Amino acid sequence: AQSVSQHNHHVILSEAASLELGCNYSYGGTVNLFWYVQYPGQHLQLLLKYFSGDPLVKGIKGFEAEFIKSKFSFNLRKPSVQWSDTAEYFCAVIPSGGSYIPTFGRGTSLIVHP
Amino acid sequence: EPEVTQTPSHQVTQMGQEVILRCVPISNHLYFYWYRQILGQKVEFLVSFYNNEISEKSEIFDDQFSVERPDGSNFTLKIRSTKLEDSAMYFCASSLTGPSGANVLTFGAGSRLTVL
Numbered sequence: 001a002q003s004v005s006q007h008n009h010h011v012i013l014s015e016a017a018s019l020e021l022g023c024n025y026s027y028g029g030t031v032n033l034f035w036y037v038q039y040p041g042q043h044l045q046l047l048l049k050y051f052s053g054d055p056l057v058k059g060i061k062g063f064e065a066e067f068i069k070s071k072f073s074f075n076l077r078k079p080s081v082q083w084s085d086t087a088e089y090f091c092a093v094i095p096s097g098g099s100y101i102p103t104f105g106r107g108t109s110l111i112v113h114p
Numbered sequence: 115e116p117e118v119t120q121t122p123s124h125q126v127t128q129m130g131q132e133v134i135l136r137c138v139p140i141s142n143h144l145y146f147y148w149y150r151q152i153l154g155q156k157v158e159f160l161v162s163f164y165n166n167e168i169s170e171k172s173e174i175f176d177d178q179f180s181v182e183r184p185d186g187s188n189f190t191l192k193i194r195s196t197k198l199e200d201s202a203m204y205f206c207a208s209s210l211t212g213p214s215g216a217n218v219l220t221f222g223a224g225s226r227l228t229v230l
Contacts (some may be wrong), residue, residue: 004156032216043118044205044221049214090157100213101170104149104157 004093006105013081014113021076021108023065023091030096033074035065036104038088047089050074061085083114116140120206120222128230130195135225137189137206146189146210147219148181150174150202157205163189164212196229203227 005024013019025031035047048059055067065076076093088109092102119138121228139146146158161171163181178200180192189208193200203226207219 012186034218036221041223043223044207046218046220049216049218093216098172098219100145101147101159101162102217102219103159106154107151 002089004103004105006089006091006108008108009106010111013114014110015083016080017112019076019078019081019085019110021091021110022023022078023074023105024041024072025093025103026072027095028094029098032096033065033067034092034094034102035059035063035074035076036090036092038056038090040087040106044090051111055073079111081110081112083112084112086112116220118206118208118220118222119213120204120225122225123223126228126230127196128129129198131189132166133193133196133200133227135191135193135204135206135227137191137222138187139189139206139208140210140220141187143208143210143220145148145169145209145217146183147207147209148191149207151205152199152202152222160191162212169212193227195226198229201227201229 004109005025007022010107033050036044037047038044048057049059052065090107094102121136133175142150161175162169203224206222207220209219
């Protein structure tokens with residue numbers, strides 16, 4: 001079965017630092033890729049998604065992610081984080097042509113110090 | 115912006131008790147889901163529901179679990195006899211397209227279940 005790995009479980013940064021959160025998946029075929037974010041006390045919400053086309057995807061709040069097929073990766077980046085980016089970040093994968101159910105990673109907890 | 119709402123936000127129960135978690139999906143969505151996250155672990159898929167029946171379920175979703183859409187708006191998850199290991203955050207989600215397109219799920223804020 002496919003799996004999604006988020007190797008950074010806890011990340012602590014200062015404001016204005018750059019962010020990169022890793023996401024790797026094990027499925028070998030075509031995939032749809034997602035990053036979701038959960039701010040404290042709120043629901044999981046979509047940050048960005050990749051279905052096809054340009055492998056560099058822009059999302060909300062200055063986030064972007066790059067799909068590198070050869071590395072089975074979809075890392076999330078932000079050049080300069082803010083205190084308000086403190087949240088839990090989840091990577092998810094849906095393999096095309098298979099189940100339509102997204103498989104999630106375990107999440108990365110990001111704390112940004114002001 | 116339409117939301118998925120979940121109640122209760124937190125429930126504490128004794129082992130062996132029945133628990134019902136409720137969700138109101140987005141009104142025009144057709145596919146409904148339950149996921150759970152045990153503290154410190156992955157967000158795990160439990161079950162998906164479409165056209166008033168279960169469409170997919172994971173190995174976690176055993177006979178202790180059931181789902182229902184009793185009135186066309188609520189979508190419930192019932193755990194018949196809770197165990198300590200059922201303690202988790204339970205997320206409800208809904209989506210419009212399912213397998214027919216790019217399946218983007220909209221999630222609720224979660225219901226935290228604590229089994230004592």
